[in-house]
Structures are given as structure tokens and as C-alpha cells.
Amino acid sequence: MAGLQGTSLPFLYPCLQSTRSTSRKLLQTASAARVSQCHQHTQSVLHGRVLPEPLATSSYLDPPSEDYGRTIFADKCHLTIAAGGGGNGCVSFLREKYIAAGPPNGGDGGSGGSIYIQAVRGETSLHKLARRGTIKAGRGENGSGKSKGGQRGSDILIQVPVGTVVRELSRHDPLVEAEGNRMLEASTSKGAEDPIPDTWKRDKWILYPAATTSEFARSDFPPFPRARKSTLTMAQPQPPISLDLSEPMDRPMLLAAGAMGGLGNPHFVSQSLSRPKVATKGDGGLSIRLELELKLLADVGFVGMPNVGKSTLLRALSKSRARVGNWAFTTLQPNIGTVVLDNNQGRPRLQSYNAMGEPRTHISIADIPGLIPDAHLDRGLGHGFLRHVERAQVLAFVVDLSSEDAAKALRTLWQELREFETTKDMETNLSTAGKIVDWKAFGSSVSSEPAKYGAIATGEEGVIIRSSSAQKLPPLTMAPISTKPWFVVATKADIQGTQDNFARLQAYMHAVAEKTVDHPSGKKTSWKGSLTAVPVSAIRGEGVERIPELIVGLLKNG
Numbered sequence: 051m052a053g054l055q056g057t058s059l060p061f062l063y064p065c066l067q068s069t070r071s072t073s074r075k076l077l078q079t080a081s082a083a084r085v086s087q088c089h090q091h092t093q094s095v096l097h098g099r100v101l102p103e104p105l106a107t108s109s110y111l112d113p114p115s116e117d118y119g120r121t122i123f124a125d126k127c128h129l130t131i132a133a134g135g136g137g138n139g140c141v142s143f144l145r146e147k148y149i150a151a152g153p154p155n156g157g158d159g160g161s162g163g164s165i166y167i168q169a170v171r172g173e174t175s176l177h178k179l180a181r182r183g184t185i186k187a188g189r190g191e192n193g194s195g196k197s198k199g200g201q202r203g204s205d206i207l208i209q210v211p212v213g214t215v216v217r218e219l220s221r222h223d224p225l226v227e228a229e230g231n232r233m234l235e236a237s238t239s240k241g242a243e244d245p246i247p248d249t250w251k252r253d254k255w256i257l258y259p260a261a262t263t264s265e266f267a268r269s270d271f272p273p274f275p276r277a278r279k280s281t282l283t284m285a286q287p288q289p290p291i292s293l294d295l296s297e298p299m300d301r302p303m304l305l306a307a308g309a310m311g312g313l314g315n316p317h318f319v320s321q322s323l324s325r326p327k328v329a330t331k332g333d334g335g336l337s338i339r340l341e342l343e344l345k346l347l348a349d350v351g352f353v354g355m356p357n358v359g360k361s362t363l364l365r366a367l368s369k370s371r372a373r374v375g376n377w378a379f380t381t382l383q384p385n386i387g388t389v390v391l392d393n394n395q396g397r398p399r400l401q402s403y404n405a406m407g408e409p410r411t412h413i414s415i416a417d418i419p420g421l422i423p424d425a426h427l428d429r430g431l432g433h434g435f436l437r438h439v440e441r442a443q444v445l446a447f448v449v450d451l452s453s454e455d456a457a458k459a460l461r462t463l464w465q466e467l468r469e470f471e472t473t474k475d476m477e478t479n480l481s482t483a484g485k486i487v488d489w490k491a492f493g494s495s496v497s498s499e500p501a502k503y504g505a506i507a508t509g510e511e512g513v514i515i516r517s518s519s520a521q522k523l524p525p526l527t528m529a530p531i532s533t534k535p536w537f538v539v540a541t542k543a544d545i546q547g548t549q550d551n552f553a554r555l556q557a558y559m560h561a562v563a564e565k566t567v568d569h570p571s572g573k574k575t576s577w578k579g580s581l582t583a584v585p586v587s588a589i590r591g592e593g594v595e596r597i598p599e600l601i602v603g604l605l606k607n608g
């Protein structure tokens with residue numbers, strides 16, 4: 051067992067932790083003793099300000115490693131949406147006493163259900179959609195006798211967090227496919243004047259069950275009706291879909307309209323055919339493969355090395371139950387905490403307005419997994435988490451006063467962000483250069499080729515954008531990290547001998563503000579606001595009450 055000891059033990063073998071309750075108790079007692087011993091010291095680091103009572107008990111801010119709420123999180127997902135297919139039309143005839151051969155009375159098939167999307171407040175992650183993979187609306191019911199139409203298929207509403215970007219990867223539209231085939235047939239037929247043969251296609255028709263094959267062989271079939279589209283399709287966004295749902299929507303938006311139902315046999319009555327024994331099948335539903343990505347993660351994002359106390363700080367600021375542990379990479383995916391800005395009776399504790407001019411009732415904070423040097427090269431937990439950093443409006447750099455030089459840690463963090471931005475810009479340029487766009491300067495916007503899935507004609511110039519499932523979309527364009535407002539939270543201020551480290555950090559930040567040293571972001575476009583460093587002891591909840599105030603001041607007001 052000696053070989054198993056070390057900081058990775060609770061991470062790798064959490065079950066062994068529970069059997070060690072005695073040793074944990076001992077540890078907790080030691081931690082409490084350490085905290086009380088350090089209390090005097092914290093007072094001096096926190097500028098001798100009169101501190102309020104600790105915000106919470108030490109067990110909440112210094113919890114055992116197994117006391118946490120699991121958060122499932124996804125900021126990106128691929129989803130296939132399939133609008134409902136239409137129900138089939140019905141072949142039926144009136145049957146009544148003394149009426150030997152009644153007129154046709156087959157009902158039409160019901161149309162398929164549609165798929166809608168709505169950005170709502172309260173949703174913070176895309177994990178529920180990521181799990182589903184494919185979302186299908188209901189199919190329309192088949193028509194039935196006595197001219198009864200089939201019922202509509204059920205609609206589906208997809209609710210996504212505000213700040214979701216939706217992009218189309220590919221689509222399969224059976225109507226476009228059918229139209230393409232028809233055009234192909236037309237172009238291959240001998241002369242343009244020749245009538246296009248309406249060939250008998252068993253897969254398109256519903257046949258009267260009681261009819262014999264010879265009956266069909268003898269009779270003439272009516273021409274197959276042209277493809278129909280419901281008026282709902284007019285409300286569909288133009289392909290390829292590209293939506294930026296950055297505001298809450300009070301009504302859902304249509305993504306894919308359900309297909310039309312088939313026609314019942316009364317539609318095919320003609321002078322030559324009084325009792326048609328055919329009806330049509332419902333259309334197939336449109337299916338679209340989408341990429342959903344969260345553009346906004348939270349108002350504030352914590353940026354820090356592993357084990358500096360980010361999760362403890364989130365616990366101290368909000369009611370989050372983020373996992374805390376004395377080892378690196380305790381947090382493996384972002385935890386979102388919410389700080390309520392009113393007293394829960396509508397009275398604001400801090401007056402602030404969002405970009406839409408509404409009073410801000412809460413701020414959200416993302417505790418992002420720790421960054422290590424060379425994270426931009428995908429080391430540690432890699433790029434994924436640097437991506438989260440650029441999705442916060444304000445950055446809070448969390449540095450540990452008890453370990454190395456805090457100013458140096460701040461510079462290292464900025465360097466990672468800088469490198470990440472440069473690498474990303476290069477990747478974006480490369481992927482944009484590789485994109486192929488065919489265009490015709492003059493003439494009609496319709497391609498001479500038959501329509502294919504994903505071949506979309508837009509605009510007067512006839513630009514044809516080919517989107518295929520193999521194509522990788524370029525990353526979302528975000529505000530550069532260097533232009534975001536930021537501040538520093540210096541944690542573990544309760545530990546002995548951290549005053550000097552904090553004083554050095556302050557001196558460095560002062561020098562940056564005075565421009566006597568280079569800005570850590572190394573960019574000319576860096577944020578120009580006043581730089582602040584807040585010393586806190588998150589484990590005691592001391593000094594943290596200043597942070598919401600600071601964040602509210604940095605967030606964009608309406």
C-alpha cells in the first residue's frame with residue numbers, strides 16, 4: 051500500500067478514501083487548527099480591513115474530496131434533426147346499403163411534425179442534446195376511410211442555452227432529391243419537347259388492397275402529382291443554417307418543417323377514372339445535421355494553474371458544490387456557479403444592468419480546469435479548456451500566494467492565453483484558405499447540375515456553397531482574449547509568509563498599469579481598464595465579498 055500513497059491516490063482510488071475516514075478526520079482537525087492559526091495572518095494580508103464573520107463553515111469550504119455535486123457539461127455537440135415524414139393517403143370507397151360501387155372517400159395523410167429551437171435562460175450546457183444524437187419529430191398518421199385525414203405528427207422543441215451558435219453541417223431533403231432526379235430524367239430524355247414519361251413507380255403509390263395485379267396492369271395510372279410543400283417551409287431559415295442565439299427568445303423558431311402527407315384516392319378522380327384505386331405515400335422528412343456550440347459560457351471565467359484554489363473560491367462565492375481536492379486536476383470540466391445579486395425578494399444588493407438594459411439579478415462564474423505551462427500545445431487538459439476561457443466575458447486570474455511568485459504565475463498564464471490565440475488564428479486562416487467556393491459572375495443562380503444535397507445556390511451572383519458532412523467548420527469568431535476585462539484573485543492569503551508575495555504582485559500590476567513593464571498579454575489591443583488584485587482566503591470565505599462588486603463593475607452595462 052505504501053506504493054499507492056501520494057497526491058494522485060484519491061483521484062485514482064476514490065473508494066480507498068472512504069475507508070480512511072479516521073485519517074480524514076485527523077486531517078480535518080489539522081486543517082481546522084491550521085486555519086485558526088492562520089487567521090491572524092490573513093487579517094494582515096487583507097490590508098487590515100475589518101472582515102465580516104466567515105461566510106460559511108469550514109466543512110463547506112474545505113470539504114472532503116468525495117463531497118461534491120457531479121456536473122455534466124458539454125459546450126459543443128453534433129445533432130441530427132429529422133422533421134416528421136407525412137402519413138400515407140388512403141384508398142377507400144363509400145360502402146352503403148343499396149350503393150354497389152360508392153365513390154372514393156380515402157382521407158389524406160397527416161403532415162409530419164416540425165422541429166423548433168428556442169434559446170432560454172436557465173440552461174447552461176448542451177449535454178442533454180449531446181446525449182440524444184438524433185431528434186425526430188413525429189410522423190403524420192395515415193389517412194383513413196370516410197374522408198378522415200390523418201393526424202399531424204407531434205412537434206419537437208429544442209431548448210438551448212442563451213449564447214448557442216447553431217451551424218449546419220449537411221442536410222438530406224427528400225424533396226430536393228426527388229426534384230433532382232426529375233430534372234435528371236428530363237435532361238436525359240431525347241428532346242425537350244418530348245413529354246416526360248410518368249413511369250409507374252410502385253414505391254410512390256399506395257394501392258387498393260383488394261385490387262389484383264392484372265387490374266393494375268390494364269388500367270392507366272394518373273400522372274404523379276408534383277411535389278408539394280407546406281406554407282410552414284417558408285418560415286424555415288435559409289440553408290445553410292447559421293444562427294447566433296445570443297438573446298433569450300420569447301417564441302420558438304422553426305428549424306425544419308414537417309413533410310406533407312400523401313393524397314387520398316378522391317384526388318385522382320378524372321373523367322376516364324371514376325374509381326381510382328391508388329393514393330400517394332407521404333413525403334419523407336427533411337433531416338439536417340447540425341453543430342451546436344456554446345459561445346457564452348459564463349460572465350466570469352477563472353483562469354489559474356491546477357490546485358490554486360479555484361473550486362474553493364467558487365464554493366465561497368456561490369452555492370456550487372464543485373469538487374475540491376489537494377491534488378492537480380481535481381476539476382475535469384467547467385463548473386458553473388451562480389451569484390445571486392438580490393436579496394431574493396427583488397431588492398438588488400448590487401445595481402447593474404445587462405446588455406439589454408434589464409436589471410442583472412445574478413452573475414455566473416465558470417471554474418475552468420487548471421492550465422499548465424504549454425497548455426496551448428494541448429498539454430495537461432489541453433485546448434478544450436482554453437476554449438472555455440475565451441467564452442467568458444471577464445477573466446479572473448487565480449494565483450496561489452503560498453506557492454511560487456504570484457507575478458510570475460500571472461505572466462505564465464497570460465503567455466498560455468497569448469500562444470493559444472496565435473495558434474488559433476493560424477488554424478483559422480489555414481481552414482479558410484482550404485474552403486472551396488464555386489461561383490459564377492453572371493447568369494442564373496441555379497446550377498446546371500441537378501440539385502444535390504448540400505449544394506445551395508444563394509444570391510444574385512450564383513455562389514454555390516458545397517457543404518458536406520466531411521467539411522470541418524472553422525472555429526467561432528470570439529472577442530480576442532486580450533481585450534477582455536480582467537482582475538487577479540490572490541488566494542491562500544491565510545498561509546504564513548504570503549504578504550511579500552502579494553506585495554510583489556501588487557508592485558508588478560502597478561508597473562503594468564504605469565506601462566513601465568510590458569503588458570502580460572503582449573498585445574497592443576489589451577484591455578485598458580484599471581488593474582486590481584484581490585487577496586482572499588477562500589477556505590475561510592474571507593475577502594471574497596469584494597469580488598461580485600468588482601465583477602459587476604467590469605461587466606458590460608446596457
Ligand SMILES: Nc1nc2c(ncn2[C@@H]2O[C@H](COP(=O)(O)OP(=O)(O)OP(=O)(O)O)[C@@H](O)[C@H]2O)c(=O)[nH]1
Pocket residue numbers: 111112354355356357358359360361362363373374375376377378379380381382419420541542543544545586587588589590
Ligand atoms: N490555506 C488555504 N488553502 C486553500 C485555499 N483555497 C483552497 N485551498 C486548498 O487548496 C487545495 C486545492 O483547492 P481546489 O479548490 O481544489 O483547487 P483548484 O484550483 O480547483 O484545483 P484544480 O481543480 O485541480 O485545478 C485544497 O486542498 C483546498 O482546501 C485557501 O484560501 N487557503
Ligand SMILES: [Mg+2]
Pocket residue numbers: 360361362373374380381417
Ligand atoms: Mg478545481
